[in-house]
Amino acid sequence: MSELEHTPNSSDSSGPDAGRNPVEGGGNWKAVLVVLLAVFAGLAGLAYYAAHWKKEIVVREVVIEGAQIVPARELSLVLNGFVGRNLQKVDADAIRSRLLRIAYVRDVSVSRELNGIIRVRVAEREPLARTVFRNTRMIIDREGVLLPETPAAGAGFPGMIKVFGIYSTRNAGTGLKKLSPGDSALVMELTEALRKSDYAGLLIREIHLENRRMTFCRVAGSPTRFIVGSDGNFKEKLKKFEIFWQKVVSKKGLDNFDTVDLRFRGRIFTRDSVSPEVQQKATL
Numbered sequence: 606m607s608e609l610e611h612t613p614n615s616s617d618s619s620g621p622d623a624g625r626n627p628v629e630g631g632g633n634w635k636a637v638l639v640v641l642l643a644v645f646a647g648l649a650g651l652a653y654y655a656a657h658w659k660k661e662i663v664v665r666e667v668v669i670e671g672a673q674i675v676p677a678r679e680l681s682l683v684l685n686g687f688v689g690r691n692l693q694k695v696d697a698d699a700i701r702s703r704l705l706r707i708a709y710v711r712d713v714s715v716s717r718e719l720n721g722i723i724r725v726r727v728a729e730r731e732p733l734a735r736t737v738f739r740n741t742r743m744i745i746d747r748e749g750v751l752l753p754e755t756p757a758a759g760a761g762f763p764g765m766i767k768v769f770g771i772y773s774t775r776n777a778g779t780g781l782k783k784l785s786p787g788d789s790a791l792v793m794e795l796t797e798a799l800r801k802s803d804y805a806g807l808l809i810r811e812i813h814l815e816n817r818r819m820t821f822c823r824v825a826g827s828p829t830r831f832i833v834g835s836d837g838n839f840k841e842k843l844k845k846f847e848i849f850w851q852k853v854v855s856k857k858g859l860d861n862f863d864t865v866d867l868r869f870r871g872r873i874f875t876r877d878s879v880s881p882e883v884q885q886k887a888t889l
Contacts, residue, residue: 662692665721672727674709674757683707684725692717700725706779708752732762733796734812738771738782745771749789751782766799768792770814788814791835795820798839805843808850822846827859829878834868842867849873 664687669680683703687695697715704713704727712728730746735754737743744752745768752758759765777783784792791814799806809831811823821830833842845867866874 662719662721664688664690664692664695664723667723667725670724670726671729674729674732674755674761675707675727676755676757679707680704680725680727684723687723692719692721692723695723697723708779708781709755709758711746711748732758732765734766734768734792736768736771738774745784745792747793749784749793750777751784766796766810766812768812768814787835791820794837795822795833795839798843801840802843803847805846809843809846821864824859829859829862830864832864832866832868836868841870845873 667684667687669684672680683700695717697717700715700723701713704710704715704725709730710727711730714726716724716726718724730748730750730752732744732752733747734745735742736745736751738751742754744754744758744765746752751771751774771784771788773785773788774782775785783789792812795812799809808824809822810825813821813823813830815821818835819832820835821832823830831846833839846865849865849867861878862875863878864876866876
C-alpha cells in the first residue's frame with residue numbers, strides 16, 4: 606500500500622484562518638471614525654447654541670452684598686438701569702471703577718452670572734476715629750484715610766476716639782486724602798494699644814498730636830493731659846496710666862493735675878493744676 610503525501614499551499618482553504626477577510630480590521634476603524642465625527646459635530650452644535658443663548662441673556666436682577674455704611678442712594682446711582690440690558694454687554698470692570706470712587710468703598714468685585722444676575726460684593730472701609738480737618742468733621746479709617754462723616758458710620762461704630770492735630774495729608778487716590786506716614790503710624794499704634802489695654806481704652810477719649818513729641822491723651826470731661834510722646838512703647842505707658850488712675854486719681858481726683866507725663870521708664874511726672882487766681886498772681 607502506498608502513502609500519499611499532501612503539502613499545504615497558499616490556495617488551500619482548510620485550517621483555522623480559512624475564510625477571514627483581510628480588510629475586516631479597516632472597517633472597524635471606519636466605524637470608530639464615524640462615531641467620533643458625530644460626537645465632534647454634536648459638541649460644536651452645543652457650543653454654537655450656548656454662545657447664541659448667552660448673547661440673548663438679559664439682566665434680571667442686581668444683587669449687592671457687604672454694603673452697610675455706603676448709602677444705598679450712592680450705589681443706586683451707579684447700578685440703576687442695568688436690569689433688562691444684555692448681560693454680555695455689561696462692562697464689569699467699568700462698574701467696579703465707578704464704585705471705587707465712593708469714599709467708603711475699599712474694594713469691590715463685580716460678576717455676571719448666567720442666570721441673569723449681576724452680583725456686586727463690596728468691601729467697606731472700617732472707621733477708626735473721628736477728627737476735624739480743615740473745619741470739616743471727618744472719619745479716619747484703619748488705613749489712615751480721611752472720609753466724610755456720615756450718620757451710618759457714626760451709628761455703626763459708636764464710641765470712636767477723637768483725634769486732634771491733623772494738619773498735613775497726602776493723596777490717597779479717587780479724591781481722598783490720607784494722613785502723613787508719621788501721623789498715620791502714630792494713630793494706628795496708639796489706638797491699637799488702647800484697644801488691647803485693660804481699661805485705659807474705656808477712659809481715654811481723645812488723642813492730641815501736638816508737636817509730635819508732645820502727643821497726649823485726655824479722658825472724657827477733664828483737661829488733664831496724659832503725655833505719651835511719639836516714640837512708641839504705648840502698651841507700657843498705658844499700663845502706667847492705669848496704675849496712676851488706681852492709686853492716685855481714685856483718691857485725689859483728676860482735676861488736681863495739669864499734666865501727667867508717662868514717657869519715662871519706671872517713673873511718672875505730674876504737674877499740679879494752678880487756679881486762675883494763682884496764675885494771675887504769678888504773672889504780676
